Amino acid sequence: MIFVAIYTILGILALIFAIALYNLVFYPYLRLKIMKQKYGDKIQVFFNIGDGILKKYKNDLEDKGDSLAFIRGMHQKNLKAIGFNLGAKVGLSFVDPDLIKQVHQNHDSFHKIDAAMAITFLFGNSILYAKGKDWQRQRQFLGKSFHFEEIKNYLPLIKEVCQNTFQNVNKQLALKEQTEIQAVKICEQITSEVVFRVFFGSTSQNLDIKKEDGTRIPIAHELVETIMNSFQLLQNDKIALIKWLLFKRNSTKFLRTQGEESILNRLITVKQTCLQVVIKRRDELFKDPSQAKKNFLDQYLIDMIQNKNSKVTYDEIVDNFSGLFFAGTDTTGNMTGVALYYLSLYPEIQQQAREEVIKVLSQKQKEKKTDQLFNQLTFDDLSNLDLINSILKESLRLVPPANEVFPRIADHDMKIGDFQIEKGDLVNTHFIYNQSNPEYYPNPDIFDPYRWMNAKDQQNTFHFTPFSLGPRNCIGQHLAMIEGKCMLASILLQFEILPNHSAKIVKEVKVIYGLKNDNIIFFKKLKAN
Numbered sequence: 414m415i416f417v418a419i420y421t422i423l424g425i426l427a428l429i430f431a432i433a434l435y436n437l438v439f440y441p442y443l444r445l446k447i448m449k450q451k452y453g454d455k456i457q458v459f460f461n462i463g464d465g466i467l468k469k470y471k472n473d474l475e476d477k478g479d480s481l482a483f484i485r486g487m488h489q490k491n492l493k494a495i496g497f498n499l500g501a502k503v504g505l506s507f508v509d510p511d512l513i514k515q516v517h518q519n520h521d522s523f524h525k526i527d528a529a530m531a532i533t534f535l536f537g538n539s540i541l542y543a544k545g546k547d548w549q550r551q552r553q554f555l556g557k558s559f560h561f562e563e564i565k566n567y568l569p570l571i572k573e574v575c576q577n578t579f580q581n582v583n584k585q586l587a588l589k590e591q592t593e594i595q596a597v598k599i600c601e602q603i604t605s606e607v608v609f610r611v612f613f614g615s616t617s618q619n620l621d622i623k624k625e626d627g628t629r630i631p632i633a634h635e636l637v638e639t640i641m642n643s644f645q646l647l648q649n650d651k652i653a654l655i656k657w658l659l660f661k662r663n664s665t666k667f668l669r670t671q672g673e674e675s676i677l678n679r680l681i682t683v684k685q686t687c688l689q690v691v692i693k694r695r696d697e698l699f700k701d702p703s704q705a706k707k708n709f710l711d712q713y714l715i716d717m718i719q720n721k722n723s724k725v726t727y728d729e730i731v732d733n734f735s736g737l738f739f740a741g742t743d744t745t746g747n748m749t750g751v752a753l754y755y756l757s758l759y760p761e762i763q764q765q766a767r768e769e770v771i772k773v774l775s776q777k778q779k780e781k782k783t784d785q786l787f788n789q790l791t792f793d794d795l796s797n798l799d800l801i802n803s804i805l806k807e808s809l810r811l812v813p814p815a816n817e818v819f820p821r822i823a824d825h826d827m828k829i830g831d832f833q834i835e836k837g838d839l840v841n842t843h844f845i846y847n848q849s850n851p852e853y854y855p856n857p858d859i860f861d862p863y864r865w866m867n868a869k870d871q872q873n874t875f876h877f878t879p880f881s882l883g884p885r886n887c888i889g890q891h892l893a894m895i896e897g898k899c900m901l902a903s904i905l906l907q908f909e910i911l912p913n914h915s916a917k918i919v920k921e922v923k924v925i926y927g928l929k930n931d932n933i934i935f936f937k938k939l940k941a942n
């Protein structure tokens with residue numbers, strides 16, 4: 414009897430082992446091998462048990478200081494796609510511009526993968542994860558607030574946030590000649606406050622939450638921390654990782670580990686705190702809708718109150734706040750932080766950019782002092798900052814914060830070009846491949862903003878896609894560029910940007926792609942003119 418039990422248990426274990434072996438090793442290995450045989454030099458494949466292509470990222474980060482070094486060095490005449498695995502899933506990441514276009518035109522044939530707990534918990538009802546008619550409705554609604562004409566109204570707010578943030582740097586510079594700056598962090602302080610105020614109409618300092626240890630922190634900080642901690646949990650808590658691999662967004666619904674429990678509680682607190690603000694404002698606007706202002710929250714609530722067919726829900730409002738905060742803060746902060754890093758390395762370009770800002774702004778009032786010019790910056794001035802615009806574009810080309818789109822899962826079998834995709838396969842598109850292709854960008858590793866000014870109409874829009882493309886391209890791209898230009902203009906008018914030669918430059922894919930070490934520059938007060 415006892416032998417029967419032992420053999421049964423061994424049999425079950427062997428079966429589980431065989432299924433795991435098939436799914437994690439044989440299936441992805443064979444699919445990728447067949448792909449290589451079928452598509453030849455049109456594809457490069459990367460197989461690794463478990464981590465899959467992420468292992469390549471890790472190796473390149475350790476060996477070359479850049480998670481994506483292998484993609485920068487991969488260019489071959491016929492290459493159209495990268496085949497890879499991620500655990501048991503097999504995927505195709507397209508690099509050919511025409512195939513990239515096809516994927517984005519067929520956006521409704523895919524759904525986005527469930528990422529770490531915080532992502533799906535916080536953004537599940539937002540535009541980022543919406544599909545089909547729900548996405549169309551949300552895009553149309555948010556599209557009104559992101560329209561160029563609407564965004565113009567946020568310029569005074571962006572300028573004010575820039576000035577307040579750099580006031581602290583000026584205080585430090587009153588005591589010493591130069592000060593070390595965390596380039597990305599200082600820009601993120603600005604971009605996070607801007608998204609917060611654009612959405613809620615009030616400063617993030619007014620909205621804080623109580624942590625487990627009794628301290629209070631601004632909700633914006635807690636949002637960023639929980640997202641980071643949620644990714645770290647998957648690296649450090651093996652049980653949470655296995656549950657997530659098997660059950661994705663349902664994995665936290667049962668047998669929670671301590672780490673999962675703690676992050677989940679924090680996420681619930683963040684959402685509840687936002688919801689309380691939304692409900693309070695709804696009550697105010699319900700009494701007097703004429704009080705509505707031009708921020709996103711009021712636009713949502715007015716639709717709920719005045720449009721009897723409104724489909725807006727409270728979950729949608731709260732999740733879109735977190736979604737826009739996530740999509741708009743680190744990305745724009747990194748773009749501008751990277752631009753500051755390159756400006757520190759190229760003092761001549763820095764000086765030309767400064768002269769451009771001074772020229773454009775002093776056309777109106779010649780006698781103003783340089784450090785006061787920023788107050789006069791208008792929306793029309795921004796479109797005359799040609800070199801500043803090119804500096805931001807060149808930074809996005811070299812270090813695109815979104816180096817690829819969020820991976821999608823195919824909803825049905827389909828063909829993209831010659832490539833057969835099966836239902837359930839992963840699909841995404843890699844931007845950095847084309848943006849570092851010497852065929853389109855001679856000397857691709859060199860920071861050369863003038864390439865954008867000299868070759869106005871030569872750029873194929875599918876070779877430069879930091880904001881993605883097609884119907885699901887970045888809805889916040891104009892806001893991002895306005896913020897970037899304002900930050901650079903403000904900095905160039907006040908400070909000299911110097912390189913920190915002792916800082917190690919490492920480019921890492923974390924939640925986004927960017928500079929790992931941030932203490933990369935110094936600011937020195939510009940001599941008053």
Ligand code: HEM
Binds near residue numbers: 741819884
């Ligand atoms: C330099 C800054 C930025 C970059 C590089 C960037 C890049 C991108 C990319 C590549 C996508 C497509 C993602 C995908 O399909 O998987 C995207 C989508 C999106 N971005 Fe941005 N973004 C930036 C700034 C912003 C800002 C400031 C906001 C808003 C405050 C924003 C809001 C969004 C939203 C809501 C989507 C989803 C659109 C949809 O699915 O219809 N982004 N962004």
